[in-house]
Structures are given as C-alpha cells and as structure tokens.
Amino acid sequence: MKKLLGASALALVFIAATANAETINILVEGGGEMLQKAVAEKFTAETGIKVNFTTVPYQGVFDKFSAEIASGSSAFDVVTIDVVWNAKFASHVEDLSALFTDAVRADLPPSLLADAKVGDKLIGMPAWANAEIVFYRKDLFDKAEEKEAFQAKYGYPLAPPKTWQQWRDIAKFFTRDTDGDGKTDFWGTDTIGTFSEEWMAHVLQAGSPGVILDKDGQVIIDNEAHKKALEFYIAPHCIDHSVPENVNEIGWGEAQNLFYQGKTAMMKFWAHAYKMTPPDSKVSGKVGVVPMLAGEAGIAAVPGPWYNVVPSTSEHKDAAKKFISFAIANNALGIEAPLGLAATNSAYRSYSGKAGYEHFPPLLETLSAPATQGRPINEKYQEIVDEAVLPAVQQALTCKADIGEVLTEAKETIEDILN
Numbered sequence: 001m002k003k004l005l006g007a008s009a010l011a012l013v014f015i016a017a018t019a020n021a022e023t024i025n026i027l028v029e030g031g032g033e034m035l036q037k038a039v040a041e042k043f044t045a046e047t048g049i050k051v052n053f054t055t056v057p058y059q060g061v062f063d064k065f066s067a068e069i070a071s072g073s074s075a076f077d078v079v080t081i082d083v084v085w086n087a088k089f090a091s092h093v094e095d096l097s098a099l100f101t102d103a104v105r106a107d108l109p110p111s112l113l114a115d116a117k118v119g120d121k122l123i124g125m126p127a128w129a130n131a132e133i134v135f136y137r138k139d140l141f142d143k144a145e146e147k148e149a150f151q152a153k154y155g156y157p158l159a160p161p162k163t164w165q166q167w168r169d170i171a172k173f174f175t176r177d178t179d180g181d182g183k184t185d186f187w188g189t190d191t192i193g194t195f196s197e198e199w200m201a202h203v204l205q206a207g208s209p210g211v212i213l214d215k216d217g218q219v220i221i222d223n224e225a226h227k228k229a230l231e232f233y234i235a236p237h238c239i240d241h242s243v244p245e246n247v248n249e250i251g252w253g254e255a256q257n258l259f260y261q262g263k264t265a266m267m268k269f270w271a272h273a274y275k276m277t278p279p280d281s282k283v284s285g286k287v288g289v290v291p292m293l294a295g296e297a298g299i300a301a302v303p304g305p306w307y308n309v310v311p312s313t314s315e316h317k318d319a320a321k322k323f324i325s326f327a328i329a330n331n332a333l334g335i336e337a338p339l340g341l342a343a344t345n346s347a348y349r350s351y352s353g354k355a356g357y358e359h360f361p362p363l364l365e366t367l368s369a370p371a372t373q374g375r376p377i378n379e380k381y382q383e384i385v386d387e388a389v390l391p392a393v394q395q396a397l398t399c400k401a402d403i404g405e406v407l408t409e410a411k412e413t414i415e416d417i418l419n
Helices: 002-019 030-047 058-071 083-092 102-106 110-116 144-154 164-174 197-205 224-240 252-260 317-329 331-336 345-349 360-368 381-396 403-418
Strands: 023-029 050-056 078-082 125-128 132-137 266-270 287-290 306-309
Touching: 023 030, 023 058, 023 317, 030 050, 030 125, 030 317, 030 331, 050 058, 058 078, 058 083, 078 083, 078 317, 083 110, 083 306, 083 381, 110 125, 110 360, 125 317, 125 331, 132 197, 132 360, 144 164, 164 224, 164 266, 197 224, 224 381, 224 403, 252 266, 306 317, 317 331, 331 345, 345 360, 381 403
Parallel strands: 023 050, 023 078
Antiparallel strands: 078 306, 125 306, 132 266, 132 287
8 A cells, every 4th residue: 555655646647747848939931840850859858948949931921920029928938030031030039059069169160150149149059050051963963975065065074063163064965855856855954033142142152251241241232252253243144145045934843843843953952952852853863963163263152041039028938048048969860851951060070971861971971061150140141131132033034134333332332221
C-alpha cells in the first residue's frame, strides 16, 4: 500500500509539473515550421518547455507581427522573420547579443552575422539561409560531341561556368532549334524580369561596396559596378538572345519550371531547389551544381536568411532565448525537412559527401564568399525595390534604354523615398 501511495504521489507531482510546464509560442511561415520542428521536439524533450507553432503564409508573418506591435502586446515569444524585415522590427525585439558566443560567431557565414546586426544590437539569430548557385545539365555538359563543338567554337573546354563570359558563351552555345521548325525551343538559360535579386548578386560580383545603398546609407545604385552588372544581366536577352523572350513575365517559379521541363541548360537559382527536383521531371538525375558566378570581386550572392527574434512584449523571454540558443546549437536537425536548409557552417559540413546533398558545398562556398552580403538594412527597402530598383531592371530589359540614365533616374527616385 505504501508503495502504491508513493507511486501515486510521484504521478501527481509529474502531472502537476507537466501542467505547469512553460510553453513558448512561435510565429512562422509554413516552410519554417518544418525546418524547426525537429529541433523543437528535441528541445521539449530535454527541457520540458513546450513549443507551439502558429503558421501563416509569408506575408502573414509580417502582417501579424506588425498588428501585435501596434496593439502593444504579443501572443508570441519567438517570431521567425525574413531578413528584409530586420530593420522594420529591430526596435520591437530583444537584443540577442549574449547568445552570439565566440563559437556561434565562428560557425556563421560572415554575411549572416552582419545581417543580424541593426544599429548596436544583434536582433536575431539565423535559423536557416539560402543563396543562388548555378544549376546545369550534367548530361549535356558531359556529351563528347557537345564538348568538341564548344571547344571548336570558343577555344576553351566546356565546363560548368565560373565567370560572366563563360556564362554568356555557354548560354549562347546551347540555345538552339531542336525540332527543325526554324524556331528556338531550347535556351541556354533564362533571365528573370520580375525580381531584382539576381542582378544585385552581379553588382557585388562586380565589386560594389553594397547593393543600392552603401554602409552609410548613401545611394550608390548608379556606381560603375551597378552599371556593369546591369549590362551583363540584360546581355543574354538583348544581345545574345540565349533566353526566352518574355523576360518580364519570368519569375522564380517560371525559371524553375523551364529548367525542370528541359527547356534550359542552366539556371541561377536558390540552392534548396536541388533537393526538390521532381523525380518525374525531364532533368531528374541530370542536375549538377556549382557556386554562384564570379566577377572582378569573386563569387558573390545576396543571401536569403531568416532570423529568430524575441518580441519585447514576450512573457517568456528566458525560455524563448533558451530555444533560440538550442536551435542554433542543433541547427543541422532542420536539414532533413523538405527545404533542407540550415544556417551554420558545421550543419552544412556535417552532410558533406552524402548523396542528395551535392548542393551544400557550392551553397556554403557562396554564402561564405568575401563579396557576398545582404540587402540594405533599411525600413524602406521594399519600397525602394518596388518603386525604383525593379522598374530600373525592367526598363533596361526593354533593350532600348541607356543604362546610365536608367540608374540615374533610379537614384533620384530612391533619394526621394529616403528623404
């Protein structure tokens, strides 16, 4: 009977402890829950702190967090935000500088660490990161007759492109009429006209100290590097005719579909797409990957990291910070999720040599490249892109505008927005 009472008492204590266990609530976009679910389960198992996710569409994260800030209270203890919102939310979240130990700092690509800092505080911890790399058709690049024809035409071996010139040469080479009807039906690559990030990557490759703005917030969109990069970006469409003509109708999804449908030989695309290549696509098993292109300043990309932040109105700040610290220490757990992304060097390196993860070395090389850096940390960034940057790219893609004038006009528009 005493043993029974003892067991019952212990059970009651356990039940009471469970009932009173601390819970943290995380607001995140759908794909982000999958990337953090495994770490959340391990965190709960080891700490007893429960983790609840509220998932919303991409824009919903911004809208919901903004609404809670306006109300002065928050139901969330952690919010996972896109880097483009860091400046917007910086004054409404906790300083997480104490979580950035020497070990954590050493394990992050420099661009991710830089993007975490707004003013004099580190406002968020990277949860995962992505960047564009080069995808190419291995089956085409490995064909003996293609190699021979390319060498004869361009005077150097056919291989995955590393430079701007190689990219243009290879794109021109593979653009062709495959069915003999007199119309081009296969292209070397694509040009995206509905987003500007790809052009920004080339701006960094050309040696600009930043994209659009410099570190002091001065508008530099009309500097020489921006001009060279825009000339390169439009050349496949305006000069080489090595991309589909409807460039201003092509976004990320369209570019991806062209490649998967076997319509293009190469694409610059976010690295996660390698793992998500449809098994029934025409290129399944035929995709190779290498780092992003290099210009005068070397390899560079504009990364796409997401950050875990703690709202200043959270009622469980200590538990939230424990979760964020735990998540970065166990960052590799997210790699098995469908998107298969992480933030730390060690997480990506832990999958080195594993089949199906051939994209990790070029992704990590691109993320860690000295010239790689993020978008301007400015609250008006999206307005700047919508009102000045993307219109400039699209105007240049008409192939009729003077690039210098286009960028000068964009600079004036941006200065008006900032002032």
